[in-house]
Each structure stands twice: as C-alpha cells, then as structure tokens.
Amino acid sequence: MKNFMFATLGALQLVFAQDWDDGHARAELLLVSENYQAGASLQAAVRITYEDGWHGYWINPGEGGMKTEIKWNLPAGWAAGPLQFPTPSREMTGELACYGYEGEVVIPVLLSVPANASGDVKLSASLSWLACNDKGCAPGDAIISAVIPAGDKQSSQHFSLIQQSLDQLPMANDEIIVTVEETVTGKIAITLTNTGEFDLADAQIFPITEQALDPKEPIKLKKIAMGFQAIVNKNEYASGPLKDLQLLVAGKSLKRAIVLSWRKK
Amino acid sequence: MITAKNMFAAMVSAITITVSAHSAEVGKAAPEFSAKDAKGAEVSLASLKGKIVVLEWNNHGCPFVAKHYASKNMQKLQESYTGKGVVWITINSSSKASGSFVDDATFIKMSEEKGSKASHLIADESGVIGKAYGAKTTPHMFVIDKEGLLAYNGAIDSKKSTSIDVIAGAENYVAQALDALIAGKPVATTKTEPYGCGVKY
Structure with a gap:
C-alpha cells in the first residue's frame, strides 16, 4: 500500500x-x-x-x-x-x-x-x-x-x-601506490606502498570492482615492511587475470575512507 | 550443534536422498544424487543419463524467483525445453528452521498454481543436493549434458534485478546452454555469478 x-x-x-x-x-x-x-x-x-x-x-x-x-x-x-x-x-x-x-x-x-x-x-x-x-x-x-x-x-x-x-564520502587517493599480484595458488596480493601518513593496519578493504575479490571473508590490511598488504581469495566469477581493480579502504584510523585504483600495465 | 531433531532429520535425509562427494565443476561429472520427488517418484541423475537435465533452485517466497514466475519466463523455459526432451528438476533446499521450508504437498500445490512445467519437484530439506552443487541463490541454475557432465552453473540470465521489465532485454544463459547442447555445439558461457535470495539452508 x-x-x-x-x-x-x-x-x-x-x-x-x-x-x-x-x-x-x-x-x-x-x-x-x-x-x-x-x-x-x-x-x-x-x-x-x-x-x-x-x-x-x-x-x-x-x-x-x-x-x-x-x-x-x-x-x-x-x-x-x-x-x-x-x-x-x-x-x-x-x-x-x-x-x-x-x-x-x-x-x-x-x-x-x-x-x-x-x-x-x-x-x-x-x-x-x-x-x-x-x-x-x-x-x-x-x-x-x-x-x-x-x-x-x-x-x-x-x-x-x-x-x-x-x-565522510570516500575520497580518491592517487599518491598511494597499489600493486596487485596473482599468486601461484590463485590468491590476490594487494600491496600498498608510499602510504605516507596513513596508518592502514587493520583497515578494511571493500572492493568497488565487482567479481574481482572474494567477499566471503572480511579483507583486512596488515602492516608489512614496505607498507600494507592483504592477501585475498580471488572471486570465483572473475574471468581471467584481473585487469583493473578499484578499492575502498576504510578504518578507524582514517577520518575519511579512501578510494584506490589499480590497472594492469 | 547436533540436536536430537537435527540427528533425526539427517537420518531421514540419508534414507531418502543420497549424493556423491563430487563438487560441481563445469566440464566434470555433475554430483550424483538420488531422491524421491514430491510425488514420491524415484529420481536419480544416473538414471537420466542420455538426457539433458536442468536443476533449478527455487523458493517461491523470494522476489527474484517471483520475477521469473510472475512473468511466466520460467514456465516458458520449462515448457519449451521439456518439449525438446530436457528433464527439468525444480529443487527447494530450504530447511525447516528457515521458515521457507515447503513440504511435498505444498510444493506441488504452489507449483501447480504457478503453472510450473517442471518434470520433477524435489524438497531437499536437508540441503544435501543444494550443498553438493554449491547452490547459493534462488534461482541458481545448473545444466547437465547427456553424458552427465556439468555444462552450465550460474544465473538464469544477465540482469540482476527483481524487475520483470528487464527480462526481455536479458541474455538467458540457461536457454543459450540448452540450445547449444541440443544442437550438439559447445556451450559458450559456462559459469556466471548467480543472483537472487540466498538458499535458506
């Protein structure tokens, strides 16, 4: 009604x-x-x-x-x-x-x-x-x-x-360098470098690109020597190797979520 | 958690439905199952060898299923392809606890009211067939070729929407797979992301 x-x-x-x-x-x-x-x-x-x-x-x-x-x-x-x-x-x-x-x-x-x-x-x-x-x-x-x-x-x-x-809208960031690699085991390694002031440990990744990353588990970034990294299962409906990926990164230490883009060279 | 009730349900399902341990992978043997359909007839995948089989995951309470039934899209597919010798099996894997469970009589009644032309209805209450195939959504469609190999796993069509208006402009992956198999040609799109409500295991 x-x-x-x-x-x-x-x-x-x-x-x-x-x-x-x-x-x-x-x-x-x-x-x-x-x-x-x-x-x-x-x-x-x-x-x-x-x-x-x-x-x-x-x-x-x-x-x-x-x-x-x-x-x-x-x-x-x-x-x-x-x-x-x-x-x-x-x-x-x-x-x-x-x-x-x-x-x-x-x-x-x-x-x-x-x-x-x-x-x-x-x-x-x-x-x-x-x-x-x-x-x-x-x-x-x-x-x-x-x-x-x-x-x-x-x-x-x-x-x-x-x-x-x-x-509070997510804001594009083109300073952070995003590297995306597919491992031999079929996982996707997302590495963020040149992260400057951003503390992204425990920040969560939300994939904007559909059918790229597996949503079954929350995708959390971990601190590594060169920056931050998340190892993620590939989405079972991704067709072929990933060509581009857009990610939203949100976390308590971020005032505002950031949007990162990667494109295969 | 194992309760007496669950144990009983598991035992009952073990008697009425058996499933092989394969997982559903396109190009490989589709998981074998045998079950009593809602009318009491024995259905097993092995006995259907030589025929093309469609498995349709169903829950009439789901708006995505309602879209394909209210538009008659599903019934037309069922009618058209069973007319060409395809065996169409509509399966509801809702558990009793989910609130979407239908018993055999209700499943038959609902399907008749909607004019379903499916060959068999199976109330897979324990979810064993659904889990063997990895059925995620309603609808979620599987097409099995005459050799018993899985030929298609995924969405019914290309428009992830509950709107009837988009059906006409959608690419129907199930019809494409069936047309190819009937013509003896390879299936072009073999796997897509299913859309719909979650299966209520």
Missing part, C-alpha cells in the same frame, strides 16, 4: 513526498537548501531508512544482493550526477556475504540547475532497491520527490545531515 505523507515547512512551501513500500525501507529526497538558483548546482541526497534487522546494498552488492537504482524525472535542462554512496559495512544474508547498509543511509547526489530555470519546480525520481535479512529479501520501490521554488538558497533543515554525509 502506498502512503504519501506531505510535510509543508511554513511559508517556504517545501514539500517532501515519502513513499512507504513493502521493501522494508523508506526513501526520501532531501535538499540542502529551501530554494534553488538558476545556473548553479543544487546539492541533494537520497535518504533510505531500512527497517530494523534489514539491510540494503552498496554499488558492489557482493553475493546475491542488488544495487539500488535511480531513474530521475527532472524538468527540462536539469541534470543529476551519480549517487555518491557512503562507506558500506559488510553484511550477511544467511550464508552470503554482501556489502551494504543497515539503519539509515544518506546518499548525496548533485543536481545541476539550468540557467533559464524559474518558478516552483518538481524534482522527482523513481528509486528501486532490495532489502534482505537472514530469512528473506524484499524488493522496494518508491517515487521520491520535492517541490522547490527559486530563491536565495537558504539552508534547509537537512543541510547539516547532507553536509555530514558529504564530509
């Missing part, structure tokens, strides 16, 4: 539509400001709240899961960038290891506003996700939308929530 809830914020007439579905989650479109400026960008975010005990999925869902997908329905000239997924956690769906989120996840997305935009506009998207717990999975979908007037970009009530998520 669809249940729409509208919240009108005083005279600003900012309207958020909430759509509950049977996907054990709720999704909303949040905006950083109460108004938009023509020709500028507008920071938005998709907030998904999963029911207790249920989890949804990251860009690499791991085994069995499914990516959250969005299809925008924006006024002419408006455009949306990609969803910027925060650092996931490792979840288990029964015996399947996957990467995703429990509770609330705030996923920033940057909108661009055309120079000729004017008046109240309705921003809308259809979001589809999969939520799973130990016993089962349920797909969910929702139309998320917001109506926003032109104006002086006054901060909304969600400003700090979205800013906090933006501040």
